[in-house]
Amino acid sequence: MKVLFIGGTGTISSGITEQLLEKGCELYLLNRGTRNDTLPAGVNIIKADINDEDHVAKLIEPMEFDVVADFIAFEPAQLERDYRLFKGKTKQFMFISSASAYQTPLSDYRITEGTPLSNPYWEYSRNKIACEDYLVKQYREHGFPMTIVRPSHTYDERSIPLGVHGSKGSxxxxxxxxxxxxxxxxxxxxxxxxMTHNRDFAKGFIGLMGNIHAIGESVHITSDExxxxxxxxxxxxxxxxxxxxxxxxxxxxxxxxxxxxxxxxxxxxxxxxxVFDNSKLKRLVPEFVATTxxxxxxxxxxxxxxxxxxxxxxxxxxxxxxxxxxxxxxxxxxxxxx
Known part of the structure; x- marks a missing residue:
């Protein structure tokens, strides 16, 4: 599988990067290179700023991918750019949204992918909802092969997961x-x-990659704990x-x-x-279980x-x-x- 990650070194994406390399994936990371010194061997680096659309278009012009995943898109304009760059160049485009996009406050604490999207408290979440709306439109009207993934509170070994902390971390x-x-x-x-460890999140995410049943779908990936x-x-x-x-x-x-x-x-x-209901994820990825x-x-x-x-x-x-x-x-x- 030939895969391109936009980003690839953050809390969520780093766990996926490591597991994909263990599986022998041909993995490319497109980023500015500020954190690439921690990457494991075997990653192919495309050093560029994704916001420099013309430059990136030239770099990827001869390339096609099985999967492209954007881990650092937060506003619809960034998804519009991704659509221009990758339409016709990937069999699957994966967007990392957020479980905070779900209805707040909830009418039912049990969250499924059918829970409405609405968050009047947080602009970040509203922007993610707008990004999802844009991708759904491109899928319905142009067949753009997108998959929306909604993480909740995901952590790794570099930061203690907390509720109240300052801007410098935990x-x-x-x-x-x-x-x-x-x-x-x-x-x-x-x-x-x-809370979901990024190792467990990675197992669910990788199971959705190249999965024909995930095209056009929105799926959250969390622990059951x-x-x-x-x-x-x-x-x-x-x-x-x-x-x-x-x-x-x-x-x-x-x-x-x-x-x-x-x-x-x-x-x-x-x-x-x-409390997340992961039934949909487990139908799409039967082997998924969060073990941490x-x-x-x-x-x-x-x-x-x-x-x-x-x-x-x-x-x-x-x-x-x-x-x-x-x-x-x-x-x-x-x-x-x-």
């Missing part, structure tokens, strides 16, 4: 846990969430070998007092209970980060903000109980 939260500081959990921590946010943070603290000091803060309050996009990331996503239990995956991630200081990126601004939020709650409590 390490500062782990550091607060290690130091015994109070750690913010949104809501009361009892809402259900699903559901956990609460309280359980997630307890797992992290347990792996770190310390006691968790949790403070629960409403998602609305966090969104109102932070410059981070918690309105989108929390109110439009993580604050809602979600969350406590096992988080243990592997934390061990990796502790062994690689380059991923221990401190975020003093986020740390100060956490202390301010927690202090404000303490003051409010004293005022009320007074």
């Amino acid at each position: 390490w500062q939260v782990a550091k607060r846990i290690l130091e015994g500081k109070a750690v913010i959990i949104h809501g009361d921590g009892t809402s259900l969430w699903t 559901s956990v609460t946010w309280n359980q997630i943070y307890e797992i992290i603290a347990d792996v770190l070998g310390v006691k968790l000091n949790a403070v629960h803060v409403s998602s609305e309050f966090l969104a109102a007092c932070s410059t981070e996009d918690y309105r989108g990331g929390l109110l439009g996503d993580k604050a809602n209970s979600v 239990r969350l406590d096992q995956g988080i243990k592997q991630t934390i061990e990796y980060i502790l062994a690689h200081p380059e991923y221990q990126i401190e975020d003093n601004e986020f740390d100060i903000w956490c202390d301010k939020v927690i202090h404000a709650l303490d003051v409010a409590l004293m005022t009320v109980t007074g």
